[in-house]
Structure formats: C-alpha cells, structure tokens
Amino acid sequence: MEHFKALRAFVSAAGRGEPDWADRRLSFQLAQCLPDLEFANAILQLRSEAGRLKELNQYLAAYIPRRRAIERMKELAPTNGCGGKPAGL
Numbered sequence: 001m002e003h004f005k006a007l008r009a010f011v012s013a014a015g016r017g018e019p020d021w022a023d024r025r026l027s028f029q030l031a032q033c034l035p036d037l038e039f040a041n042a043i044l045q046l047r048s049e050a051g052r053l054k055e056l057n058q059y060l061a062a063y064i065p066r067r068r069a070i071e072r073m074k075e076l077a078p079t080n081g082c083g084g085k086p087a088g089l
Contacts, residue, residue, distance in 0.1 A: 003060035027052035
C-alpha cells in the first residue's frame with residue numbers, strides 16, 4: 001500500500017479514485033496506474049492474486065526510488081545544480 005501511495009504522487013490517477021483495499025482482485029485496480037504497460041500486462045496474466053501483488057510490490061520498490069531521483073534531477077537541471085547520479089542509472 002505504501003509503494004502504491006508513493007506511485008500516485010508521480011502518476012496521474014485522475015478519475016480512478018481510491019482502490020478498494022478489501023477487493024479480492026486488488027492487483028487489477030493497482031495495475032491501472034502503472035507506467036510500464038508491458039509489466040502491467042505481464043503481472044495481470046499471472047493466475048495467483050498473491051503472485052501479482054508480490055510482483056507489483058517488487059516492481060514498485062525498485063521504481064519509486066528511481067522515479068524520485070529523476071524528479072529531483074528535473075528540478076535541479078534548470079538551475080545548473082549538481083544532483084549526483086542515482087544508483088542504478
């Protein structure tokens with residue numbers, strides 16, 4: 001849930017509202033906000049809800065820090081600041 005809430009700060013979820021956290025197919029609601037459509041399609045093809053949520057959590061755990069670094073660099077670039085290169089990029 002924490003990763004998904006962090007994702008919504010970067011990705012527009014306009015018109016989707018808050019997901020129903022008690023829904024047995026929560027992964028389908030969460031996948032609607034993913035920026036990587038190929039990954040979203042791949043996890044939605046999994047047969048296990050627990051598997052989908054596990055894969056989604058792993059993806060977001062790696063994606064959120066990279067996205068934060070990108071946003072920081074976008075803020076610093078116009079000011080000719082030195083943002084430092086984030087790990088993994």
